[in-house]
Amino acid sequence: MASTSSSSAPTTSSYEYDVFLSFRGEDTRHSFTDHLCKALHQAGIRTFRDDDEIREGQELKPEIERSIVESRASVIVFSENFANSSWCLDELWLILEQRRNGAHLVLPVFYKVDPSDVRNQRGSYGIQEAKDGVEGTKWTHGNVRRWKAALKEVADLKGKVLSGYASISLHKNSCDFFFVFMYFNYLV
Numbered sequence: 001m002a003s004t005s006s007s008s009a010p011t012t013s014s015y016e017y018d019v020f021l022s023f024r025g026e027d028t029r030h031s032f033t034d035h036l037c038k039a040l041h042q043a044g045i046r047t048f049r050d051d052d053e054i055r056e057g058q059e060l061k062p063e064i065e066r067s068i069v070e071s072r073a074s075v076i077v078f079s080e081n082f083a084n085s086s087w088c089l090d091e092l093w094l095i096l097e098q099r100r101n102g103a104h105l106v107l108p109v110f111y112k113v114d115p116s117d118v119r120n121q122r123g124s125y126g127i128q129e130a131k132d133g134v135e136g137t138k139w140t141h142g143n144v145r146r147w148k149a150a151l152k153e154v155a156d157l158k159g160k161v162l163s164g165y166a167s168i169s170l171h172k173n174s175c176d177f178f179f180v181f182m183y184f185n186y187l188v
Helices: 032-042 060-069 086-100 115-120 141-155 164-169 171-187
Strands: 017-023 071-078 105-111 160-162
Touching (some): 017 060, 032 071, 060 086, 086 141, 115 141
């Protein structure tokens, strides 16, 4: 994903969404992320989730990039297979770029993932370049280097860790935590 930062961030009243949800669909779409999205909607928080907001026939990448820029905050749900997706890693990079511009709150959720594995790129977060000769891959030296830096940067932020049995029983309670935290601290 090419850098798409805008020269000026939207003003508080002009954001289309309060929250952009970034997640690996195969891991959490029909579990934690679904509960979180419902709780945010019920709290009146305008939330972007790709399968809810992008209509058939629309191009995914430009709509997702636009929605990140047009959101006041992002919740990034790190799960087992998040770092296996160049798409998710590109979203992460753009989200952090918006944060660096001073116009975006980022709240990481470590869903059945240890934040230190994200920070230190261990286990499924041990991303690597594609082997030489693989054409058309996004797993280039430059991309992998910036993705690793982004993973370290986001893992150093205060977030929410959900693991083991607690992750199952806390789905709805965690959703309460997020919308209360974000609404009262950042979205008002």
